[in-house]
Amino acid sequence: MQTRTLGSENLEVSALGLGCMGMSEFYGNPDEQDGLDTIHRALDLGITFFDTADMYGPFTNEKLVGKALNGHREKAVIATKFGNVRSEDGGFHGVNGRPAYVREACEASLQRLGVASIDLYYQHRVDPDVPIEETVGAMGRLVDEGKVRHLGLSEAAPATIRRANGEHPITALQTEYSLWSRFPEEDLLPTCRELGIGFVPYSPLGRGFLTGRFQSPDDLPKGDFRAERYPRFEREHFEQNLKLVDAVKDMAESKGVTPAQLALAWVIAQGEAQGVGLAPIPGTTSPKHLEENVEAAGISLTPKDRARLDEIAPQGAAAGARYADMSSVNR
Numbered sequence: 001m002q003t004r005t006l007g008s009e010n011l012e013v014s015a016l017g018l019g020c021m022g023m024s025e026f027y028g029n030p031d032e033q034d035g036l037d038t039i040h041r042a043l044d045l046g047i048t049f050f051d052t053a054d055m056y057g058p059f060t061n062e063k064l065v066g067k068a069l070n071g072h073r074e075k076a077v078i079a080t081k082f083g084n085v086r087s088e089d090g091g092f093h094g095v096n097g098r099p100a101y102v103r104e105a106c107e108a109s110l111q112r113l114g115v116a117s118i119d120l121y122y123q124h125r126v127d128p129d130v131p132i133e134e135t136v137g138a139m140g141r142l143v144d145e146g147k148v149r150h151l152g153l154s155e156a157a158p159a160t161i162r163r164a165n166g167e168h169p170i171t172a173l174q175t176e177y178s179l180w181s182r183f184p185e186e187d188l189l190p191t192c193r194e195l196g197i198g199f200v201p202y203s204p205l206g207r208g209f210l211t212g213r214f215q216s217p218d219d220l221p222k223g224d225f226r227a228e229r230y231p232r233f234e235r236e237h238f239e240q241n242l243k244l245v246d247a248v249k250d251m252a253e254s255k256g257v258t259p260a261q262l263a264l265a266w267v268i269a270q271g272e273a274q275g276v277g278l279a280p281i282p283g284t285t286s287p288k289h290l291e292e293n294v295e296a297a298g299i300s301l302t303p304k305d306r307a308r309l310d311e312i313a314p315q316g317a318a319a320g321a322r323y324a325d326m327s328s329v330n331r
Contacts, residue, residue, distance in 0.1 A: 001046030004279045006198025007171030011150050013077050016297050017049030018042045019283030024061035028221030034285045039068035041287040045294050051281045053081035054109050066113035080109050081124035097127030099138035106142050122152035126331035132160050133167045140168035155329040158191040170197050177201035179263050180318035189274045204267040204280040211260040212249050231320035240319040247312040264296035266309055
């Protein structure tokens with residue numbers, strides 16, 4: 001497994017990380033043992049970069065990641081997030097970026113993960129009611145105390161990123177990026193390149209859509225959040241998005257790879273193409289799918305391949321918004 005360097009403070013991670021959210025919630029009915037087995041297989045395959053958040057579960061995903069990495073701490077770069085406030089019953093209660101809450105959330109995450117420090121600590125969503133300098137200032141104090149090593153933002157706008165980076169160096173920006181979500185190329189990736197900030201694409205497989213697994217909205221597991229929170233999975237948009245996936249599938253077959261591998265190989269290659277340190281974090285609860293994803297890191301795309309993918313999936317090609325409620329992103 002190759003490595004990538006995120007940010008000017010040189011956080012080294014595996015070229016492919018592992019998003020752990022789906023091991024606890026949102027995508028069907030996950031089994032904890034599957035999650036543990038997948039994380040252990042990831043370690044075997046050389047993956048060092050593991051992504052979670054306090055809200056996943058809620059609160060249970062950090063415990064699962066901590067349990068899986070117990071005894072392997074020296075091999076792992078652990079990233080977690082705060083700011084999306086939830087209660088034990090699963091309720092959502094807005095975004096909180098107040099300094100006192102930053103400390104409270106960090107202490108709770110450290111306890112659940114069972115670690116002395118968090119390698120990369122993100123603000124999950126920007127709080128519009130709290131100046132970003134105040135939130136990042138509080139995060140920076142956690143770095144001074146050794147409780148956090150590096151700081152990150154998630155789904156922040158360029159102006160916010162600049163202000164945050166002026167308060168304390170930001171190591172990574174985490175934002176959705178894939179063949180059907182290419183909007184970061186407009187101003188986010190150039191901002192990261194200019195400021196020396198790494199980029200961590202989440203949902204690089206379009207929440208599983210780009211794998212070709214789903215041929216109808218009815219294929220989603222019962223209780224799957226994709227059916228109610230993500231318009232691109234709605235029936236009115238599904239057929240158009242399926243045409244994009246079918247084109248990716250045809251190209252993948254011609255190269256002797258899977259659609260998921262082709263889509264991931266494209267995202268991985270975008271780091272060099274965009275001039276930023278980049279490490280995507282596809283999620284899975286299956287060791288078999290994980291092995292398939294890891295093979296994508298070894299796939300080379302020719303200029304002709306890249307041109308073809310630009311034709312198949314130009315910016316704005318996907319039908320439907322990324323979220324049903326877009327008010328909390330790009331702040």
